[in-house]
């Protein structure tokens with residue numbers, strides 16, 4: 636009787652052990668599968684060992700506040716793609732095409748479909764006074780376009796001044812919780828080379844191609860202290876271009892809202908900053924440093940002579956006849 640009880644106990648504990656073992660094994664294999672799926676893509680990739688000692692020496696690749704400056708040769712496209720592909724991101728992209736500027740849309744969109752954020756979900760938002768003039772461009776898979784009708788103005792300065800407000804309202808009404816990142820880009824431009832997820836960051840600025848070797852006191856910052864965009868001599872990091880503003884939606888919203896409020900104050904005081912929106916943007920970035928900076932590869936000008944530090948031109952302002960496209964001089 637007692638022997639039977641003992642053998643029962645033995646069988647029971649054996650079953651118990653087996654059960655615990657199964658559960659443990661199940662958990663660990665599930666964990667490995669989970670960890671595998673998390674790091675899988677990057678693990679299967681083979682790429683050159685990053686070197687801590689060698690890098691580009693001809694340009695700065697990090698700012699004094701430790702924000703990366705994106706240049707050809709500072710990132711590995713396949714590796715960065717493997718990381719962002721797992722995040723299922725959406726990138727909203729806004730452009731303003733008012734008056735004669737609609738003529739630039741076709742090249743902008745067609746070249747973006749070749750080079751811009753390839754393989755990612757992109758939603759273009761086109762602000763225009765002529766929705767009927769928006770060209771039909773074949774968009775890739777998971778890419779879409781929305782046209783938003785807005786009134787035009789007979790002064791191009793006025794058009795620039797309202798972009799921040801439009802951006803702010805668009806984010807508030809349609810983009811919060813819908814998209815992850817946003818880029819606001821000038822329309823009189825064209826993509827010539829790869830522009831991918833290496834450009835994503837919390838708040839992203841581009842170096843203006845016209846001033847990247849200019850001493851700060853020669854930057855065309857707003858110098859009148861009556862303006863909200865005022866930057867005194869002796870201050871400033873870089874001269875940023877207004878043609879590219881990007882980042883996480885909530886950070887770009889804060890930027891747009893702040894600049895819009897500063898523009899409103901200037902308007903109430905009847906003062907217009909030297910380069911309108913761009914002046915306010917430069918003021919904003921002086922006190923709210925960008926977390927990533929795009930080199931002039933990401934904003935060039937078709938008319939500009941190429942210097943040896945520019946290894947590739949990715950995005951460039953096209954040649955235009957100002958008299959022909961602007962409503963006023």
Ligand SMILES: *[C@@H]1O[C@H](CO)[C@@H](O)[C@H](O)[C@H]1NC(C)=O
Nearest residue numbers: 722723724725756812813814
């Ligand atoms: C990725 O995001 C899109 C749009 O936000 C959504 O419709 C889709 O279900 C998501 N896919 C996965 C696998 O999460």
